[in-house]
Amino acid sequence: MVGTAERLVEVWRGDICESEHRGHVAVWHADAGLIWALGDIDRPMLPRSSSKMIQALPLVESGAADAHGLTDAQLALACASHSGMPVHTGMVTDWLSALGLTEDALRCGAHLPYHEPTRDALVCSKCAAGQRHNNCSGKHSGFLTLTKHLKAGPEYVDPAHPVQRAVLAAWEELTDETSPGYGIDGCSAPNFASSLKGFARALSQFAAARDGADARQSAMVRLRGAMMAHPLLVAGEGRACTRLMEVMGPRAAIKTGAEAVFAAIVPEHRIGVAVKIADGATRASEAVVTEILCKLGLLDRADPVAQGYLSGPIRNVRGTVTGGYRLTEALTGWQPRL
Amino acid sequence: MVGTAERLVEVWRGDICESEHRGHVAVWHADAGLIWALGDIDRPMLPRSSSKMIQALPLVESGAADAHGLTDAQLALACASHSGMPVHTGMVTDWLSALGLTEDALRCGAHLPYHEPTRDALVCSKCAAGQRHNNCSGKHSGFLTLTKHLKAGPEYVDPAHPVQRAVLAAWEELTDETSPGYGIDGCSAPNFASSLKGFARALSQFAAARDGADARQSAMVRLRGAMMAHPLLVAGEGRACTRLMEVMGPRAAIKTGAEAVFAAIVPEHRIGVAVKIADGATRASEAVVTEILCKLGLLDRADPVAQGYLSGPIRNVRGTVTGGYRLTEALTGWQPRL
Numbered sequence: 001m002v003g004t005a006e007r008l009v010e011v012w013r014g015d016i017c018e019s020e021h022r023g024h025v026a027v028w029h030a031d032a033g034l035i036w037a038l039g040d041i042d043r044p045m046l047p048r049s050s051s052k053m054i055q056a057l058p059l060v061e062s063g064a065a066d067a068h069g070l071t072d073a074q075l076a077l078a079c080a081s082h083s084g085m086p087v088h089t090g091m092v093t094d095w096l097s098a099l100g101l102t103e104d105a106l107r108c109g110a111h112l113p114y115h116e117p118t119r120d121a122l123v124c125s126k127c128a129a130g131q132r133h134n135n136c137s138g139k140h141s142g143f144l145t146l147t148k149h150l151k152a153g154p155e156y157v158d159p160a161h162p163v164q165r166a167v168l169a170a171w172e173e174l175t176d177e178t179s180p181g182y183g184i185d186g187c188s189a190p191n192f193a194s195s196l197k198g199f200a201r202a203l204s205q206f207a208a209a210r211d212g213a214d215a216r217q218s219a220m221v222r223l224r225g226a227m228m229a230h231p232l233l234v235a236g237e238g239r240a241c242t243r244l245m246e247v248m249g250p251r252a253a254i255k256t257g258a259e260a261v262f263a264a265i266v267p268e269h270r271i272g273v274a275v276k277i278a279d280g281a282t283r284a285s286e287a288v289v290t291e292i293l294c295k296l297g298l299l300d301r302a303d304p305v306a307q308g309y310l311s312g313p314i315r316n317v318r319g320t321v322t323g324g325y326r327l328t329e330a331l332t333g334w335q336p337r338l
Numbered sequence: 339m340v341g342t343a344e345r346l347v348e349v350w351r352g353d354i355c356e357s358e359h360r361g362h363v364a365v366w367h368a369d370a371g372l373i374w375a376l377g378d379i380d381r382p383m384l385p386r387s388s389s390k391m392i393q394a395l396p397l398v399e400s401g402a403a404d405a406h407g408l409t410d411a412q413l414a415l416a417c418a419s420h421s422g423m424p425v426h427t428g429m430v431t432d433w434l435s436a437l438g439l440t441e442d443a444l445r446c447g448a449h450l451p452y453h454e455p456t457r458d459a460l461v462c463s464k465c466a467a468g469q470r471h472n473n474c475s476g477k478h479s480g481f482l483t484l485t486k487h488l489k490a491g492p493e494y495v496d497p498a499h500p501v502q503r504a505v506l507a508a509w510e511e512l513t514d515e516t517s518p519g520y521g522i523d524g525c526s527a528p529n530f531a532s533s534l535k536g537f538a539r540a541l542s543q544f545a546a547a548r549d550g551a552d553a554r555q556s557a558m559v560r561l562r563g564a565m566m567a568h569p570l571l572v573a574g575e576g577r578a579c580t581r582l583m584e585v586m587g588p589r590a591a592i593k594t595g596a597e598a599v600f601a602a603i604v605p606e607h608r609i610g611v612a613v614k615i616a617d618g619a620t621r622a623s624e625a626v627v628t629e630i631l632c633k634l635g636l637l638d639r640a641d642p643v644a645q646g647y648l649s650g651p652i653r654n655v656r657g658t659v660t661g662g663y664r665l666t667e668a669l670t671g672w673q674p675r676l
Contacts, residue, residue: 123458184660230507317447
């Protein structure tokens with residue numbers, strides 16, 4: 001049961017408000033706790049791919065990443081929903097090969113790349129999409145690395161597998177909640193639930209982590225740094241995570257998830273931001289997270305990339321402007337005290 | 339400003355309600371008037387492509403369709419958001435040629451076909467998409483036929499053009515409202531607004547029309563019959579309009595529109611149904627219209643096509659069932675007296 005969501009984004013066509021998006025927002029400060037909330041932040045939600053940095057935490061915290069000499073680029077890919085561009089799939093192939101494995105060890109399934117030129121080249125070459133093209137293949141390469149480190153069995157997406165038990169433990173510790181359950185994700189891995197508030201808390205722990213404080217904090221610093229250093233690896237050409245991180249520079253690590261979840265880690269403010277659009281529309285989660293990043297001083301509203309996510313314009317196939325987005329006062333009215 | 343929408347569809351993943359869709363529903367009986375409503379049915383809305391049978395009405399009512407010997411298949415295509423399959427684009431090319439025109443006369447713009455095998459074949463042949471591939475090229479061929487009949491100028495998408503003035507007149511007469519404005523559609527034609535209630539009223543006029551009663555009613559009978567006789571031409575392989583009309587047989591003419599509008603014309607009950615999902619999600623408008631068609635006795639819930647739209651299941655890329663849809667009681671609780 002979904003609680004009452006707040007109206008956040010309107011979609012206009014000419015003078016008509018054609019559609020609207022409701023959602024939930026939680027902003028958590030590592031010291032002050034919850035500093036802003038909209039909608040229902042207590043109901044169980046699934047973070048989907050926006051929690052990939054938490055799913056990658058046991059990989060680094062356990063020492064598996066260091067034992068296998070993983071680079072920051074590989075860690076960024078472990079946190080990615082990548083577009084299946086050659087830069088992504090090449091890294092996955094090399095990574096699996098270094099583990100003595102092939103694509104067959106993956107359990108994510110195959111789908112065509114999101115990146116259209118790559119997709120089209122693959123289709124026209126009459127080659128089938130492989131599991132390396134799955135947007136989650138970096139995360140799964142991380143799971144396989146930890147599997148090897150733990151000398152565990154090959155069915156690493158089983159919720160009872162040591163890798164997933166480690167992910168659940170990290171998830172519950174960072175959210176400070178007992179997870180109410182999980183869903184099977186698009187890539188067949190379990191995706192653990194929490195409240196949106198708990199998810200924002202977890203993200204704030206990443207924001208406030210100090211290198212050298214302990215194994216977990218050092219791992220969190222490494223993962224957020226890897227994401228910020230490699231925006232293209234975290235998503236792909238033209239995608240919101242990549243474009244917004246490129247514009248912001250290494251000031252925030254952000255990650256989208258299916259069904260319109262968006263996560264942001266802001267080290268300089270020790271803040272974690274969790275957004276969930278009730279209806280699952282990505283255009284709205286992108287608008288909302290962009291607005292919050294502007295409010296936090298990390299993005300300039302006048303920047304054309306930011307502007308595109310905030311307000312459009314929306315154009316038709318002939319390039320005519322047909323409308324745009326407008327954010328509601330519930331969203332724009334908040335002024336963070338930083 | 340969008341009024342308060344009713345919760346209609348939940349999207350579940352495992353035991354978690356992951357997303358929800360709100361929306362508006364109006365069901366109008368040609369004699370009894372409004373017989374059911376959910377949400378806000380009075381605010382201005384854009385029907386988008388779900389109003390194509392109304393946009394095609396002047397073409398038939400004026401005598402232009404008969405003067406040019408248009409077939410029922412062509413009229414179905416005039417009411418279509420087609421997938422750009424060879425059967426669709428071939429008909430458009432022939433139609434334009436019979437008018438002494440080429441694709442250049444269209445004003446809809448070009449986009450790749452929705453039908454994936456056709457899209458891929460086009461991309462791999464290194465040919466660019468043409469305006470004939472635009473899902474609205476049938477509607478525009480109808481506009482061009484009426485343009486020729488009226489000896490009007492070539493810029494037929496201008497709201498001041500005689501074709502669009504005729505569409506607006508039909509729209510206002512059938513909705514029994516003064517249109518509050520219009521939006522520019524994806525295909526560059528004006529899309530006139532009304533209330534959802536007014537749109538349902540217009541659809542009920544199509545449902546109750548009698549052949550031979552007058553030129554307008556005969557035109558409405560012809561258009562609804564053309565849609566029901568040619569489900570594949572109205573959309574394409576695998577699409578909801580096509581699949582549901584194929585299952586129902588010639589008992590209802592249905593038409594989807596962008597931003598999750600759905601229209602249904604039910605002659606045997608003299609009913610028009612108009613659905614608008616507030617957030618623009620097609621998965622929800624398809625679920626809601628399917629539920630209403632089941633309630634009206636036109637679809638069997640046990641039919642696998644109906645079931646797929648009503649409840650899923652939703653599967654991931656490995657084929658694992660990850661969740662499904664559930665309709666709220668606000669929707670399922672209604673029992674029409676027929």
